[in-house]
Amino acid sequence: MDTIELEYDIVVVGGGTGGPMAAVKAKEKNPKLRVLLIDKANVKRSGAISMGMDGLNNAVIPGHATPEQYTKEITVANDGIVDQKGVYAYAANSFAMIEELDKWGIKFEKDETGDYAVRKVHHLGSYVLPMPEGHHMKRVLYRQLKKARVDITNRVVVTRVLTGPDGQACGIMGFDCRTADFYVIKAKAVIITTGAAGRLGLPASGYLWGTYENPTNCGEGHVMAYHAGAELTNLECFQINPLIKDYNGPACAYVTGPFGGYTANAEGQRFIECDYWSGQMMLEFFNELEGGRGPVFLKLDHLAEETIAEIEHILHTNERPSRGRFHEQRGNDYRKKMIEMHISEIGFCSGHSASGIYTNERGECSIPGLYAAGDCASIPHNYMLGAFVYGKFCGENAASYVADQAPAQLNTDAIAAEKARIAAPLNRSEGLTPFQVEYKTRRIVNDYLQPPKVTRKMEIALQRFDEIREDLDHMSADNPHELMRAMEAYAIRDCAELATRASLFRTESRWGLYHLCVDHPEKDDENWFCHSNVGKAANGDMVFRKREVEPYVVELNEQEKSAYQRLRVATPAQAA
Amino acid sequence: MSIAVTRTQAPVVVDQSKCIADKGCTVCVDVCPLDVLAIDMVSNKAFMKFDECWYCMPCEKDCPTGAVHVNIPYLVR
Numbered sequence: 001m002d003t004i005e006l007e008y009d010i011v012v013v014g015g016g017t018g019g020p021m022a023a024v025k026a027k028e029k030n031p032k033l034r035v036l037l038i039d040k041a042n043v044k045r046s047g048a049i050s051m052g053m054d055g056l057n058n059a060v061i062p063g064h065a066t067p068e069q070y071t072k073e074i075t076v077a078n079d080g081i082v083d084q085k086g087v088y089a090y091a092a093n094s095f096a097m098i099e100e101l102d103k104w105g106i107k108f109e110k111d112e113t114g115d116y117a118v119r120k121v122h123h124l125g126s127y128v129l130p131m132p133e134g135h136h137m138k139r140v141l142y143r144q145l146k147k148a149r150v151d152i153t154n155r156v157v158v159t160r161v162l163t164g165p166d167g168q169a170c171g172i173m174g175f176d177c178r179t180a181d182f183y184v185i186k187a188k189a190v191i192i193t194t195g196a197a198g199r200l201g202l203p204a205s206g207y208l209w210g211t212y213e214n215p216t217n218c219g220e221g222h223v224m225a226y227h228a229g230a231e232l233t234n235l236e237c238f239q240i241n242p243l244i245k246d247y248n249g250p251a252c253a254y255v256t257g258p259f260g261g262y263t264a265n266a267e268g269q270r271f272i273e274c275d276y277w278s279g280q281m282m283l284e285f286f287n288e289l290e291g292g293r294g295p296v297f298l299k300l301d302h303l304a305e306e307t308i309a310e311i312e313h314i315l316h317t318n319e320r321p322s323r324g325r326f327h328e329q330r331g332n333d334y335r336k337k338m339i340e341m342h343i344s345e346i347g348f349c350s351g352h353s354a355s356g357i358y359t360n361e362r363g364e365c366s367i368p369g370l371y372a373a374g375d376c377a378s379i380p381h382n383y384m385l386g387a388f389v390y391g392k393f394c395g396e397n398a399a400s401y402v403a404d405q406a407p408a409q410l411n412t413d414a415i416a417a418e419k420a421r422i423a424a425p426l427n428r429s430e431g432l433t434p435f436q437v438e439y440k441t442r443r444i445v446n447d448y449l450q451p452p453k454v455t456r457k458m459e460i461a462l463q464r465f466d467e468i469r470e471d472l473d474h475m476s477a478d479n480p481h482e483l484m485r486a487m488e489a490y491a492i493r494d495c496a497e498l499a500t501r502a503s504l505f506r507t508e509s510r511w512g513l514y515h516l517c518v519d520h521p522e523k524d525d526e527n528w529f530c531h532s533n534v535g536k537a538a539n540g541d542m543v544f545r546k547r548e549v550e551p552y553v554v555e556l557n558e559q560e561k562s563a564y565q566r567l568r569v570a571t572p573a574q575a576a
Numbered sequence: 577m578s579i580a581v582t583r584t585q586a587p588v589v590v591d592q593s594k595c596i597a598d599k600g601c602t603v604c605v606d607v608c609p610l611d612v613l614a615i616d617m618v619s620n621k622a623f624m625k626f627d628e629c630w631y632c633m634p635c636e637k638d639c640p641t642g643a644v645h646v647n648i649p650y651l652v653r
Contacts, residue, residue, distance in 0.1 A: 040611075041608070041609040041610070041611065042606050042607055042608075042609075044606065044607055045606075045607040045608075045609060045634040045638070046609055047609075050609050050632050050634055051632055051633060051634060051637070155611065177611060178611070205651050205652045206651055207649055207651035207652050208628070209610065209628045209629060209630050209649075210630075210649065210651070210652045211630070214609060214630060214632070215610065215628075215630050216609045216610060246652055246653075247648075247652065248652070320632070321633050321637075322631040322632070322633055322646060322648060325631075325646075325647075325648060326648050326652075326653065329648060329653050330653070481611060481625075481626060484611075
């Protein structure tokens with residue numbers, strides 16, 4: 001286990017969506033900066049969009065939507081717990097980013113007049129821009145990385161952010177998942193873009209890797225920010241998604257909705273007016289599923305052949321193309337029958353909910369020199385375009401920040417401790433396998449944390465996670481690949497504890513199914529119209545605090561505030 | 577140390593007659609997000625070393641000779 005020491009101005013951790021944009025924008029801001037993009041996979045095919053994306057879910061395009069309207073929509077979709085400045089900053093920069101991506105060669109759907117072909121899926125406004133040829137996303141990004149001369153290091157698992165004497169981020173540590181070489185990289189700023197914590201809950205299939213999110217994204221970014229002293233926010237606002245039963249790929253109401261597809265119950269009846277993701281929508285879905293009218297299905301069998309063929313083309317070539325293979329094996333044909341859907345395991349992902357590493361509208365975390373963008377950061381409902389926009393903010397703002405920074409002295413004790421922690425599983429000839437420790441952690445997450453949340457169950461979960469904390473130190477790894485899984489098991493356990501403690505902290509129910517708490521079934525605006533932030537105390541404990549919702553920049557009227565509470569179809573329509 | 581061997585059916589199948597890893601190709605190994613593919617030291621062909629597939633398919637899509645096929649894992653299909 002050799003130690004490799006490197007020095008950069010900016011290190012971007014995570015090469016999926018926001019990371020490449022951050023790295024490119026930092027270099028564009030100041031080409032002299034030494035910028036490293038580091039990924040535990042290969043940036044050519046890493047992250048949530050490894051196989052591309054079929055559309056933008058949140059395109060704010062002049063003539064179709066305004067930043068104000070979008071900010072309102074996201075505010076009400078999140079029960080008002082939103083820092084609007086952050087959402088508005090995204091919305092105001094959305095169109096410029098679309099134009100830039102268009103210039104880079106990303107193909108968006110346009111109508112016969114050359115205008116972007118925006119579709120309506122959300123409850124109020126129109127923000128969905130299809131990308132039927134969006135399978136080329138990663139290739140386009142890679143070309144830009146090369147053009148901007150960003151340094152790239154693949155197959156290095158970053159485990160911790162190093163902090164300087166003033167608590168500022170000043171580097172990272174990690175290891176190569178093929179050689180186990182230990183990396184210490186000094187930097188004046190660190191940008192975390194590690195995606196969702198997608199390996200927190202266990203899929204119903206019991207297959208560890210059959211997760212909704214790319215399973216490489218297991219919450220390491222969340223955990224490294226937490227251990228560096230940065231705050232995380234709203235971790236009790238879980239991500240839960242509708243998905244194709246067993247397959248775990250998205251059901252894709254965003255793709256099928258504009259074509260006339262919809263979510264239906266066992267009778268083939270539509271029961272929600274809007275398929276846009278929100279906690280309330282998931283609660284309606286859950287109630288239908290568990291209330292005797294399930295299973296729930298994606299209904300397309302009433303559509304014309306050419307419409308179905310187009311849907312198939314989009315769904316089977318982008319994002320999760322193996323979906324077609326799954327349907328084929330099951331004998332599922334969109335033309336002939338409805339496709340069974342279910343709800344996913346829990347996770348942290350701001351792309352679809354509102355939890356993550358706390359950042360402001362500049363992408364800054366709560367410690368100097370640390371930035372975060374994309375699914376791991378806290379700006380809600382960001383999706384892919386939000387990851388790009390906030391990647392850009394992080395890259396540009398970090399480039400400005402490092403101009404005034406001298407390299408900090410690295411903490412040699414912290415480095416020695418992390419090296420020892422990483423090396424330990426390789427040095428044990430016997431012990432628990434990382435796979436079993438991970439399986440057990442995630443099974444307990446499902447057993448005790450999946451909403452509806454019950455206080456007593458979560459207390460039991462905490463006890464079990466404490467036991468697993470001891471187990472982690474008994475894992476053994478046969479090779480560097482297994483070592484990667486062992487270190488991931490540490491991150492998954494920490495995320496599980498964060499999810500539990502955050503859920504216990506907020507003594508109300510909010511965000512529909514995301515934080516549906518049996519012991520506190522009502523929403524309590526008087527005491528809980530606030531964010532919940534967690535930080536790490538000097539003694540290592542998780543410390544929670546209420547954080548006020550910033551004053552709104554876009555006011556809502558009473559009618560708008562309750563729009564997302566009115567999703568259920570009043571009288572179910574008959575199946576076509 | 578204790579050793580147990582668990583039989584498994586690898587979701588990613590490589591057609592050895594088409595695989596050109598012995599000519600220096602490592603595309604499928606490079607693009608796998610989970611790093612589950614490797615080159616066999618004896619046959620010099622690609623194979624699935626770790627049963628941790630997300631069935632995302634870059635290995636199959638990017639293989640220059642069409643040697644890789646991704647199946648849905650048994651527990652899921």
